[in-house]
Amino acid sequence: MYDYIIVGAGSAGCVLANRLSRDPDRRICLIEAGPPDTSPFIHMPLGLAALARIRSINWGYSTEPEAELGGRRLYWPRGRTLGGSSSINAMIYMRGHPQDYEGWAKHAGDEWGWESVRRLFLQMERNASITDDHHGTEGELCVSDLRHVNPLSRAFVEAGVQLGYPRNADFNGASQEGFGLYQVTQRDGRRFSSARAFLEPISHRPNLELRTGAQVQRVVIQHRRPIGVSLADEMLRLKAGGEVILCGGAINSPQLLMLSGIGNGKDLAGLGIEVVHHLPAVGENLQDHLDITAMASANGRDAIGLSLGGLPRLWKAWRAYRRGEGELTSNVAEGGGFVRSDPSRDRPNLQFHFIPAYMRDHGRQVSFGYGFTLHVCDLLPKSRGRIRLASADPAAAAAIEANYLSHPDDAGTLLAGLKIARRLLAAPAFAPYRRAEVLPGEEIQSDDELLAFIRGRAETIYHPVGTCRMGRDDGSVVDPQLRVRGVEGLRVADASVMPTLIAGNTNAPVMMIAENLAGMMRRN
Structure with missing residues (x-):
């Protein structure tokens, strides 16, 4: 059983794993759907020109037909390996x-x-x-x-x-x-991804467990509190008072919330998903x-x-x-x-x-x-x-x-x-x-x-954000401490919480979001 389960070992998840595992009395599980970051094309900077074609480390999403773009479906590469999109991006440091x-x-x-x-x-x-x-x-x-x-x-x-x-x-x-x-x-x-910066140096910590090739199917919630996460063939459980932190990015985090019964209740019920909490802002505000x-x-x-x-x-x-x-x-x-x-x-x-x-x-x-x-x-x-x-x-x-x-x-x-x-x-x-x-x-x-x-x-240009918007208003998905509204012990920390796009590349700001959350959790 774990004190913290972090879903997604990307730009934010690696930072949180580093910070939360500093406390030796806390047991952390970091889960990544993709494989380890062993491809030589990841580490050789010019190799990024080939990364969009390597499906094993790239989710390779496509949009729905875009009405104002001639009905085209746009290709959206997103990182699916340790480091997430910081392992496949152009490495630009911009705040x-x-x-x-x-x-x-x-x-x-x-x-x-x-x-x-x-x-x-x-x-x-x-x-x-x-x-x-x-x-x-x-x-x-x-x-x-x-x-x-x-x-x-x-x-x-x-x-x-x-x-x-x-x-x-x-x-x-x-x-x-x-x-x-x-x-x-x-x-x-x-390349110096989030995995190289924050995960690799602390991989020896005995209180940190890393799982790769493990896709979380849903957060298991009872009485408005998560008790663990469900994988394809097992369930990972939280200790009493533990927390699940979603770091899957602007696509995967709202998707996982909805699969877990948190979202627009009418839409979820229409798909046969039991509604845990009606939170219609989940998935909205995409920028x-x-x-x-x-x-x-x-x-x-x-x-x-x-x-x-x-x-x-x-x-x-x-x-x-x-x-x-x-x-x-x-x-x-x-x-x-x-x-x-x-x-x-x-x-x-x-x-x-x-x-x-x-x-x-x-x-x-x-x-x-x-x-x-x-x-x-x-x-x-x-x-x-x-x-x-x-x-x-x-x-x-x-x-x-x-x-x-x-x-x-x-x-x-x-x-x-x-x-x-x-x-x-x-x-x-x-x-x-x-x-x-x-x-x-x-x-x-x-x-x-x-x-x-x-x-x-x-x-x-690969900067989707905003689908789990943070705010002080009841219409936001997460509060300023990135806690999902209506559920205790569940947070989101990634590009999805940005209320608005930043004027620049989003990778460094995503790492900063995780750093800010870690500080809040430590102080509280």
Whole structure:
């Protein structure tokens, strides 16, 4: 029997397992549906280009047909291994904008405001490159500059400056706005996931049990309190007064709540699920960063690409990687930018990710030749979707209704971003490398044509949040201490509790959420 059962050994679950197992008198079980993180493609940073195709470590979800995107089903890769999505992402270390967390504080109190969470970010961070007051140097999460920067990524930063935007050496520093190179969660040129940072160093603790390849089917609840969790062939039990903490992410956590009888009572009853607690907000409030790409062909001078003539370059890169150097240490999305779609806005609402290579269909489509790709996403979308059960079968994927572009303002924001992206790729800084625009294509010029291109090509940039929203109001799923309303001893700690999306990549904020919860539990 356990004091704490943590469901999901991802970005948040590994942090919680580390913090809660510090007390030797508490017995913790950490459960992961996927396998151990042994794939070499996980640890080699450039290997992320292949991770979307490895189904054993990726849930490989798809949305329902999206009405505003031509009825397309969008592919949503999510991590299914130790470290979760921190083991398959682009390793970008980004906290977001201070205003994001001031917004959270209005929903959930000052413990989620910027000054409170900033302290937690610094506490967790071990930055090897920047040591000023904006960064931590003694935490477990290794953050560093890129070991290798492609010349095209430097050209991208120069292109931003040529268009009149500021140069920014630290997106997590005094200001987020401008163009620069991303910092990454790496150590010695290898990926440094949440599992490597928080789980691997404490795997010897006798009070921590780790189970991989074990998918939880439901939380077993009696008298409004969990008594354990059900796996395919056994039940893991809690001690009296113990807690279950869901860390499955914005898709799996609301799905598991609903499978356990917590959600919209009418919907659950319609699937034959016994209703434990009617909580209609479960699965609602889904938000994600929708992304559109511009692309240009390159002369092969420095772009990463596939060709027979590139084999010697690949061999050289492999030899360098064995020393923790070279192109294979690239996180792929090396260059970044944060700008405003309209100068009247009070902060950036567009984010760029620059890739010095062709990148199509999340890396699932192999592209021969040389080129470069520029992603731009709407940081503050107004559209809202939901997660719902498609079946009472725990093995069936949940239905993802992202409802992208359902708010009319979102299409206009992406249109503005795509126009800026085209200007960036046409800037003088790219002249030594650029051949021609590939996407959207020179023939596409009018706003209507560009909007049609967006609706036909836009994809996720992998930041779903909000489906177990935290708040002080009765309409939220969890309270500010991340306790599920109406049930004792059950919490959620992952991206699903975010009331609103942050303006940036979500991985570091998810780890911070777990750190904040661990502190609350320790104090209480």
